[in-house]
Amino acid sequence: MEKVLVSDIMTRNPITISPETNLLECAKKIVKKKVGSLLLVDKKRLVGFIAEKDILWALVKKSKQDLKTIKAIDISPKKIATVKPSTSLKEALSKMKKLKFERLPVIHEGEIAGIITVKDILNFNPEIYPELEEFAKIREESKKLKLIKEAKRKRRDGVCEECGNFNILYMVHGRLVCDSCRDDI
Numbered sequence: 001m002e003k004v005l006v007s008d009i010m011t012r013n014p015i016t017i018s019p020e021t022n023l024l025e026c027a028k029k030i031v032k033k034k035v036g037s038l039l040l041v042d043k044k045r046l047v048g049f050i051a052e053k054d055i056l057w058a059l060v061k062k063s064k065q066d067l068k069t070i071k072a073i074d075i076s077p078k079k080i081a082t083v084k085p086s087t088s089l090k091e092a093l094s095k096m097k098k099l100k101f102e103r104l105p106v107i108h109e110g111e112i113a114g115i116i117t118v119k120d121i122l123n124f125n126p127e128i129y130p131e132l133e134e135f136a137k138i139r140e141e142s143k144k145l146k147l148i149k150e151a152k153r154k155r156r157d158g159v160c161e162e163c164g165n166f167n168i169l170y171m172v173h174g175r176l177v178c179d180s181c182r183d184d185i
Helices: 023-033 052-061 089-099 118-124 126-153 179-184
Strands: 037-042 045-051 103-108 111-117 156-159 166-172 175-178
Touching (some): 023 052, 045 052, 089 103, 089 118, 166 179, 175 179
Antiparallel strands (some): 037 045, 103 111, 156 166
């Protein structure tokens, strides 16, 4: 895998859009082309990146605004991680794991050359699936830790893990418990 380069397996001619494209059109293109992301390109230069989750985020957070009024560039991250075609597959995978990204645009001499995705890597080398599975577990654990921290700060309704009653719950020693059980712990 060290001798295999990104250019050997990347997706060439990735789906691109203008930075001024509205989110409704972006969503339609993602569905029609069956891709997980779109590259925002202006004169062959990468200026942004938008994924399915970005559109979902906008739909939830900015629901008062019409998706037709929000431009792709408005919700694109300002800094975009990229790789060169000459990058080894091992380095690209390492960068994906470190950044917790599932895809990276490939840039050659300042212009978009393609995109490398976890799916591309798996199709090329299915033996690395355990590594990618570990990556997914790390991401899942990060989400769980974030939820636990959030639960510590907030109260929530649910079933007490101690007595089984439905009530307002608090996080105590990693468990969600009601007020009366919290006093007993």
